[in-house]
Amino acid sequence: MVKSSQQDRFTRQLHDRVLQVWEQIHRHPFVQGIKDGSLPMERFMFYMKQDYVFLKDYAKLFALGAVKAEDTETIKWFSGLLHETLHTEMDLHRSYCKEIGIGEEELENEKATPINLAYTRYMLAASQQGSLAELVSCLLPCMWSYHEIGTMLKREAGNLSGHPYGPWIEMYASEDFGSLSRWLKDKLDEWAEGKTNQELEALQNHFLTTSRFEFMFWDMVYYGHEWPV
Numbered sequence: 001m002v003k004s005s006q007q008d009r010f011t012r013q014l015h016d017r018v019l020q021v022w023e024q025i026h027r028h029p030f031v032q033g034i035k036d037g038s039l040p041m042e043r044f045m046f047y048m049k050q051d052y053v054f055l056k057d058y059a060k061l062f063a064l065g066a067v068k069a070e071d072t073e074t075i076k077w078f079s080g081l082l083h084e085t086l087h088t089e090m091d092l093h094r095s096y097c098k099e100i101g102i103g104e105e106e107l108e109n110e111k112a113t114p115i116n117l118a119y120t121r122y123m124l125a126a127s128q129q130g131s132l133a134e135l136v137s138c139l140l141p142c143m144w145s146y147h148e149i150g151t152m153l154k155r156e157a158g159n160l161s162g163h164p165y166g167p168w169i170e171m172y173a174s175e176d177f178g179s180l181s182r183w184l185k186d187k188l189d190e191w192a193e194g195k196t197n198q199e200l201e202a203l204q205n206h207f208l209t210t211s212r213f214e215f216m217f218w219d220m221v222y223y224g225h226e227w228p229v
């Protein structure tokens with residue numbers, strides 16, 4: 001198979017299509033506040049708790065990915081990621097919470113806000129009903145945009161020792177985390193090759209929708225949007 005060039009890669013097209021959404025995420029006051037440490041710890045902890053709830057459902061997408069995959073390599077990859085998310089990534093949240101006295105029981109009982117719930121329900125429904133490529137198109141903006149944010153913040157924040165959000169920045173900027181979205185991008189490019197325009201359109205729509213949800217998630221944790229009644 002001839003590998004497509006960087007320019008005509010399907011995931012490049014996806015990225016171009018959501019560029020403005022992602023730029024607004026990069027400029028978001030919550031993300032900027034993580035960078036310079038000016039974000040109040042109380043806001044960050046609200047985010048940590050909501051993100052913990054989010055990750056429990058996000059991890060289920062990896063379990064579904066393993067169910068839908070047909071080759072051993074892909075099944076292994078998704079099951080590895082399921083394990084890593086529940087252990088390594090969620091350990092970050094558990095340790096931030098532990099430091100300020102929020103125990104695992106409180107984390108476990110945290111309930112999703114409307115945006116959080118809408119976001120995970122969208123991904124879970126689309127992934128249950130759709131193909132593996134649809135599942136990956138839904139979950140990729142989370143992983144890819146977080147690595148972009150992490151690398152940008154690491155580049156711009158300067159010395160991270162003693163920075164309150166240093167461990168968060170280090171995790172998402174890490175090579176290990178970056179390699180996850182690279183693997184998924186290569187797979188998605190491969191799977192996109194035999195698809196009809198209509199199928200590609202569905203993938204693009206998922207990618208745009210979950211990119212918008214990413215922005216809304218940052219907004220939700222910044223402004224503290226909860227259930228109105």
Ligand SMILES: Cc1ncc(CO)c(N)n1
Nearest residue numbers: 051054055142143146217
């Ligand atoms: C909302 C959200 N998106 C993406 C990631 C990256 O895994 C995360 N932890 N939370």
